Amino acid sequence: MQSSQTIDTLKNRLPLMQNLDGSGGTNRISPMENQQQGPSPEGEDQRKCSRIANIKQKVYSGHIYYCLVVMLIISTIFNLFFKLFRTIKFEFLARIFEFLFFESLLAILSFLAYKRTSLIHFNSLSLAKSRLLHRILQIFMVLIIFATHFSPIFSVVPLPDDELVTTTCYLAFGFWIHYGAFLLLLILVECFSTIVLWLKTKWSWKALHSIVPVIRQPLFTSENMHTIVALLLAIFFTIEGLYSTSVKPTIKNLHIKINNLPSEFEDFRIAMVSDIHAGPSVGKQRVFEIVETVNSLNPDAIAIVGDFVDGYIKNMANRIEPFKHFHAPYGVYGALGNHDYFFEPVDNWITYFSEKLGIKMLVNDAVILKKDGKELCFVGTDDLLADFLNVRGHILDVEQALSQCPVNISTIVMAHQPNGAAKVLREITRLNRRVDLILSGHTHAGQMFITLPFGYLFNLYFFGHYFYAPTDTQIYVSSGINYWGPPLKMFPSLCEIVNIRLLKG
Numbered sequence: 478m479q480s481s482q483t484i485d486t487l488k489n490r491l492p493l494m495q496n497l498d499g500s501g502g503t504n505r506i507s508p509m510e511n512q513q514q515g516p517s518p519e520g521e522d523q524r525k526c527s528r529i530a531n532i533k534q535k536v537y538s539g540h541i542y543y544c545l546v547v548m549l550i551i552s553t554i555f556n557l558f559f560k561l562f563r564t565i566k567f568e569f570l571a572r573i574f575e576f577l578f579f580e581s582l583l584a585i586l587s588f589l590a591y592k593r594t595s596l597i598h599f600n601s602l603s604l605a606k607s608r609l610l611h612r613i614l615q616i617f618m619v620l621i622i623f624a625t626h627f628s629p630i631f632s633v634v635p636l637p638d639d640e641l642v643t644t645t646c647y648l649a650f651g652f653w654i655h656y657g658a659f660l661l662l663l664i665l666v667e668c669f670s671t672i673v674l675w676l677k678t679k680w681s682w683k684a685l686h687s688i689v690p691v692i693r694q695p696l697f698t699s700e701n702m703h704t705i706v707a708l709l710l711a712i713f714f715t716i717e718g719l720y721s722t723s724v725k726p727t728i729k730n731l732h733i734k735i736n737n738l739p740s741e742f743e744d745f746r747i748a749m750v751s752d753i754h755a756g757p758s759v760g761k762q763r764v765f766e767i768v769e770t771v772n773s774l775n776p777d778a779i780a781i782v783g784d785f786v787d788g789y790i791k792n793m794a795n796r797i798e799p800f801k802h803f804h805a806p807y808g809v810y811g812a813l814g815n816h817d818y819f820f821e822p823v824d825n826w827i828t829y830f831s832e833k834l835g836i837k838m839l840v841n842d843a844v845i846l847k848k849d850g851k852e853l854c855f856v857g858t859d860d861l862l863a864d865f866l867n868v869r870g871h872i873l874d875v876e877q878a879l880s881q882c883p884v885n886i887s888t889i890v891m892a893h894q895p896n897g898a899a900k901v902l903r904e905i906t907r908l909n910r911r912v913d914l915i916l917s918g919h920t921h922a923g924q925m926f927i928t929l930p931f932g933y934l935f936n937l938y939f940f941g942h943y944f945y946a947p948t949d950t951q952i953y954v955s956s957g958i959n960y961w962g963p964p965l966k967m968f969p970s971l972c973e974i975v976n977i978r979l980l981k982g
C-alpha cells in the first residue's frame with residue numbers, strides 16, 4: 478500500500494521534472510527506477526529537481542540582464558524621438574512617443590518582475606504543490622503587469638462612474654512599484670556579493686577574506702529567497718498602504734500664533750486641504766467625503782492648496798462635481814498645483830473651478846478678508862512647475878501676488894510646492910515684505926515607504942510645521958488628503974485635513 482502511494486506521488490511529479498530540465502524527457506525517471514535508487518527516492522527526486530531548477534535559474538538570470546539592456550536601449554530611443562518631436566512641435570507624435578517611452582520604462586521592470594517570479598521554486602513543498610503555486614504566481618504577475626500597463630490610459634479616457642476598475646488597476650500599479658523596488662534593491666545585494674566573491678579571487682586582503690563566509694550566505698546570494706522576500710514585502714506594504722487610504726480622513730488641529738494678528742481674527746479658522754488628486758484612483762465618493770468632512774468643521778475660510786485633479790475636464794467632470802458644495806462664510810480659495818498642469822491647459826481648469834465649482838482661484842492673486850473693520854490678506858501663488866515648463870502667462874510671481882496686500886497686515890500665502898514656499902521666502906526677503914504663514918502640500922509626506930527618501934531629498938520642506946526666522950514666517954507642509962496614482966499611503970494619519978486656528982502671538 479505504501480509503495481503504491483509513493484509511485485502515485487512520483488507520477489504527479491514527473492511532468493514538472495520534464496518542464497524544469499527543458500529537455501523533453503532525457504531526465505525522465507520511471508517509477509520503478511526510482512524505487513531502486515535507495516531508501517529515500519522522494520528526497521533524491523527533490524534534490525535533482527532543485528539542482529535542475531538552480532541551473533535553469535542561472536541560465537535565465539543571464540537572459541534577464543541581456544534583455545534588460547536591450548529594453549533600456551529601446552526606451553532611450555523612444556525618449557529621443559519624444560524630445561525630437563517636442564522640439565519641432567509635432568505634438569501628436571511627441572505624445573505618442575512620450576507614451577511609448579513611459580510604457581517601455583514600465584516594461585523593463587515588468588519583464589524583470591515576471592522573470593524573477595517565474596524562477597521561484599519551493600524546495601520545502603511537494604512538487605505538485607510547488608508547481609501549482611508556481612502557476613498561480615505566474616498568473617498573478619501577468620494580471621498585475623497587465624493592470625499596471627493599462628492604468629496610465631485612464632488618465633486620458635472618460636472615467637466610469639464606478640471607480641472599482643480604475644482603482645484596482647492603480648492598486649496593481651502600487652504592488653508592482655513595491656515589488657520592483659524591493660527586487661532592484663535585493664539585486665543590488667546580489668551584485669555586491671558577486672563583486673566581493675570575485676575580488677576575493679583577485680586580492681588576498683585579510684578583511685575581504687574574513688567577510689566572505691558571511692557574503693556566501695543565502696541572505697546575500699539566493700535569488701530565490703530574495704524574490705520571495707520582495708514578493709511578501711510588496712504584498713504587505715500594498716495591503717497596509719491600501720488600509721491607510723481607506724479610512725476616514727484625519728483632522729489635524731493646528732494652532733498658529735501670529736504676531737500683531739488683529740484681535741478680530743483671533744480664533745479665525747481655516748480648513749486647509751491639499752492634494753485631492755481627483756481622477757482615476759480618487760472617485761466621486763471620496764471627493765464627496767472630503768467636502769462633507771471639511772464643511773463639518775464649520776471653517777471661516779477654506780484653502781485648497783493645489784493638485785485638485787489628474788485628468789481632463791471632459792473625462793472627469795462628474796468626479797469633481799462635489800467641489801461645488803464646499804462652504805465657508807469668508808470664501809473657498811484655491812491655488813494651483815503641479816498636477817493641475819499635466820493634462821488640461823491650466824487656464825481651462827482655472828475657469829472651470831471659478832465659474833462651475835465656486836472656488837475662487839488665487840493665481841498670483843490675493844483677497845482681503847475683512848472682519849469688523851480689520852483686514853487679513855489671503856494670497857495664492859502659481860505653481861513652481863510653471864517656472865520650469867515656461868507655460869505662457871504663468872510663473873510663480875510673489876511680487877505680483879503680494880501687490881494686492883497692504884503692507885504690514887497679517888498675510889497668509891498658499892504655495893503648493895514646498896520649494897515654491899522657499900521661493901516665496903527668498904522673494905519676501907528681497908522685497909522686504911511680510912508673510913506670516915505659508916501653506917504647502919505636494920510631498921504627501923513621502924506617500925509610500927519606498928518613495929519617502931525621494932520626497933525628503935527633493936523638497937526643502939517635507940512635512941509639518943516649520944519656522945523661518947529671518948522673515949518671521951511659519952510654514953506648514955501638509956501630507957495632503959489623498960495620493961497620486963496608487964491608492965497607497967504610509968499611515969492613515971497622513972490623509973489629513975488641517976483645521977487651522979489663528980491666535981494672537
Ligand SMILES: [Fe+2]
Nearest residue numbers: 784814815919
Ligand atoms: Fe504636487
